[in-house]
Amino acid sequence: MIRVVLPHHLRLLARVGAEVQLEVEAPATQRSTFDALEARYPMLRGTIRDHVTQQRRPMLRFFACEEDLSLESPDSQLPDSVASGAEPFWIIGAIAGG
Amino acid sequence: MSNVRVLVGTRKGAFILTSDGKRQKWDISGPHFAGWEIYHLKGSPVDPNRLYASQSSGWFGQIIQRSDDGGKTWHQPGTPAGEPTTTPEGMPKAESNKFVYDTSPETGKPLTTHQWFDGTQHPWEFKRVWHLEPSLRDPDIVYAGVEDAALFRSTDGGKNWHELAALRDAQGSKWSPGAGGMGLHTILLDRTNPQRIYIAISAAGAFRTDDGGRTWKPINRGLHSQYIPNPTAEVGHCVHHIAMHPSRPKVLFMQKHWDVMRSDDAGESWHEVSGNLPTDFGFPIEVHAHEPETIYVVPIKSDSEHYVHDGTLRVFRSCAGGNEWEPLTRGLPQENCYVNVLRDAMSVDSLDKCGVYFGTTGGQVYLSADAGDNWAPIVRDLPAVLSVEVQTLP
Numbered sequence: 001m002i003r004v005v006l007p008h009h010l011r012l013l014a015r016v017g018a019e020v021q022l023e024v025e026a027p028a029t030q031r032s033t034f035d036a037l038e039a040r041y042p043m044l045r046g047t048i049r050d051h052v053t054q055q056r057r058p059m060l061r062f063f064a065c066e067e068d069l070s071l072e073s074p075d076s077q078l079p080d081s082v083a084s085g086a087e088p089f090w091i092i093g094a095i096a097g098g
Numbered sequence: 099m100s101n102v103r104v105l106v107g108t109r110k111g112a113f114i115l116t117s118d119g120k121r122q123k124w125d126i127s128g129p130h131f132a133g134w135e136i137y138h139l140k141g142s143p144v145d146p147n148r149l150y151a152s153q154s155s156g157w158f159g160q161i162i163q164r165s166d167d168g169g170k171t172w173h174q175p176g177t178p179a180g181e182p183t184t185t186p187e188g189m190p191k192a193e194s195n196k197f198v199y200d201t202s203p204e205t206g207k208p209l210t211t212h213q214w215f216d217g218t219q220h221p222w223e224f225k226r227v228w229h230l231e232p233s234l235r236d237p238d239i240v241y242a243g244v245e246d247a248a249l250f251r252s253t254d255g256g257k258n259w260h261e262l263a264a265l266r267d268a269q270g271s272k273w274s275p276g277a278g279g280m281g282l283h284t285i286l287l288d289r290t291n292p293q294r295i296y297i298a299i300s301a302a303g304a305f306r307t308d309d310g311g312r313t314w315k316p317i318n319r320g321l322h323s324q325y326i327p328n329p330t331a332e333v334g335h336c337v338h339h340i341a342m343h344p345s346r347p348k349v350l351f352m353q354k355h356w357d358v359m360r361s362d363d364a365g366e367s368w369h370e371v372s373g374n375l376p377t378d379f380g381f382p383i384e385v386h387a388h389e390p391e392t393i394y395v396v397p398i399k400s401d402s403e404h405y406v407h408d409g410t411l412r413v414f415r416s417c418a419g420g421n422e423w424e425p426l427t428r429g430l431p432q433e434n435c436y437v438n439v440l441r442d443a444m445s446v447d448s449l450d451k452c453g454v455y456f457g458t459t460g461g462q463v464y465l466s467a468d469a470g471d472n473w474a475p476i477v478r479d480l481p482a483v484l485s486v487e488v489q490t491l492p
Contacts, residue, residue, distance in 0.1 A: 009133060009158055013174075043174050046195045047158040059157045093157040 002033055002078070003088040007060075010048070010091070014041040019088060028083040030062065031074040048091060063090040102447050103168065103489040105149065106457055107136035110481035112151055114169045119449055121467045124476050130172065131163065138229050138442055138485040141168075142237040146489050150240055150256055152227035160226050162194040162242075162256050175256035192257035197224045197242070197250055200263035210266050212246065213274040222246045222266075229442060231285035235292065243282035247273060247299040249311070262311035265297070269316065269333045276300035276336050276355075277401075283441055284340045288347040296350065296365060301326075301336035304352070306365050317365030321354065325401075339441040341383045343390035351393050351420070353383040353441070358395055360420050371420020376407050382444035386469060387452040391419040394454060394470065396439040405436035413456070415470045429473035430464065437462070442485035449490060457483025 002024045011018060022036040031054075038045045049056060054074070056062070061070040064082045069089075081087040104115040111129025130136075134153045142148040147168040153161040163172045176192020199222050200209055214220035225245040233239035238255040248266065250259040273280060284298035293310045296317075303318040321335045328334075336355035343349065352359040352368065356379050359368040372378035377397045386392035395414050399407050406412065411430040414423040437458035447453040454470050457463045461480040466473045 007157070009155065013158075013161065042193075043161075043177055045193060046160065050159075051193070051196045052198055057157065057159060 001085040002028055002036075002082060003085055004033065004037060005088045005090045007091055007093045009093075010044060013043050013047065016041070021085070024083075026083065028078045029075050030069070030072065030078065033078065033089060034074075059094040061092050061094055063092060064088070100449055101491040102449070102453065103141070103146075103491055104445075104455055104463065104476070105139040105141065105169070105485075105487040105489070106463055106480065106483060107138050107151070107442075107485035108457075108461070108481040108483050109135055112136040112139055112153075113477070113480060115463065115476055121447075121449075121453055121465060126477055127169070129481075130169070131161075134161070135226075136484065137226060138487070140230050140232055140487045141489045142232040142240075143234050144232075145237040146491055148232070148237040148255075150230040150232060152230055152242070154226040160195045160197060160224070162227070164194075164256050175252075175254075176258075192254075194252075194256050194258070197227070197244055197259050198261075199224065199248060200261045209263060210270045212270055212280065213272060215275060219271065222248065225279060225281075228281040228283045229285055231287060234287050234289055241285050241287075241295075243285050243297065245279045245281035246275075247280045247282040247302060249282055249285070249295075249297055251311070262307075264312055265305060265307075265314045268305050268314045270302075272331075272333050273299060273302035274334065284337070286340060286342050286347075286350075289344045290347055294347070294364075296340060296342070298337040298340050298352075300338065301334060301355070303333050303335040304337050304340060304350075304365055317361075318368070319366065320361075320368030321359065322357070322370075323355065325355065338381045339383050341385045341393065343385045346390050349390065349419075351383050351385060353380050353395055355379065355401060358383065358420060371416070373416070373421035373423055375414055375423050380439075381441040382439050382456065384444045384446055384454070386454075387446045387448040389417070389452075389469075392417045392469070393419065394444065395423075396444070396456065398438055404438045406438070409433055409435050411435045411437065411458070413454070413466075413470060413473075426466070426470040426473070428471065429466075435460075440484055442487075443483050445486050445488040447488045447490045453488070455486050455488050457486045459483065 100119040106113040111132045113128030117124045137152045139151040149165040151163040164175045175194040211219035227242045229243040231241040242250040249262045286296040288294035298304045307314045326334045338353045348364040350361040358372045360371045380397045384394045410432045412425040437460035444456040452469045454466045459482040462478040463476045
């Protein structure tokens with residue numbers, strides 16, 4: 001089970017609280033996590049990754065275990081503590097003005 | 099008695115203002131979609147309770163919202179409120195925010211590039227929906243004008259969108275962004291000819307199709323733009339907005355980057371009608387609901403100073419279809435005012451005494467219930483207003 005913490009606006013869109021829990025097959029990656037997230041909350045498709053290129057939207061960043069994973073390959077494995085649900089995976093909007 | 103519903107898009111959410119036909123007491127609901135940029139909302143002429151809204155954010159991209167009850171509740175098309183968002187097989191019901199440009203069927207590559215600020219060619223990249231135009235005949239058909247400039251259409255109530263890509267054949271490689279981006283912001287549907295659509299793009303110009311979008315032609319003859327290498331080029335003009343009275347679909351009024359223009363032949367040719375305006379730079383232009391020769395503009399100082407002239411907020415009205423303009427000031431601030439009125443932020447109702455409405459970048463929404471003679475704010479402290487659309491309800 002993977003825990004994903006969403007930014008405020010995406011919580012409202014998906015009508016969920018701050019954190020969602022997803023079942024993701026091992027080995028868990030960013031890609032498989034987002035696939036699972038978007039399958040469960042299709043209203044989030046296109047809001048985190050581009051519909052076509054699947055690239056991270058430029059003003060979003062991904063963090064886990066106090067590390068910035070934004071520039072990691074989408075197919076690299078998530079840290080064990082995230083894959084086990086001990087630590088959450090954070091999606092954070094860049095601070096870029098009001 | 100008729101009612102009026104005013105749909106206001108702002109930098110930080112949408113607001114809906116409602117009143118009876120007297121237009122004196124207003125109820126204000128909102129913010130809907132708080133914190134998001136709402137470039138535009140518009141209702142279906144066929145089913146006024148069917149509203150479409152463009153919700154966007156630099157962080158999270160584009161969302162399309164739809165209401166089927168006049169704005170009381172909203173949902174992303176394909177995922178009605180309270181219902182599962184996926185099919186029993188787990189597939190998304192729709193992809194209402196998926197705006198994907200057509201590619202070459204042979205190569206799979208992008209169809210065209212456009213001109214970038216520095217003159218180099220640049221691929222089309224979707225940014226946001228600037229304008230939504232519901233069909234005059236079917237509430238499930240709606241057009242979207244987007245940045246980078248293209249026209250999309252949905253025939254299923256906003257669930258899925260497809261580009262009318264032939265528009266880019268109209269010299270798309272020569273189009274370039276204006277300061278605010280390369281947006282398709284104006285969509286005018288001809289009530290008498292369902293095959294005819296006018297659109298306008300900053301900074302490419304005006305275009306028309308007479309076959310429902312299969313082919314398009316530039317309609318910019320007569321425009322003169324000092325700021326482009328060839329001032330009378332067939333494309334490349336920064337058209338800010340075009341207005342049309344529904345009873346005379348061949349007569350068009352245009353507010354260009356500079357110049358107010360008029361066409362009497364469906365855009366085949368244009369002539370300037372700026373006349374005695376203090377400055378002919380501005381964004382909105384609108385036509386009186388019952389007098390097709392009465393038009394309204396809100397001039398601002400210049401392209402580099404986007405606020406009203408002399409610190410005074412003045413709407414200018416021409417009752418002669420242009421050239422002779424009178425300032426309308428009663429009830430509007432006449433000192434220390436430095437707001438702007440954006441291209442989609444002016445609209446009219448169709449009550450007997452035509453109401454004229456506009457919103458400002460300072461967050462005020464003003465109404466004149468007597469065609470411009472007297473003005474008063476409906477609300478004055480909203481976020482910056484991006485769009486104003488008015489529905490006159492039975």
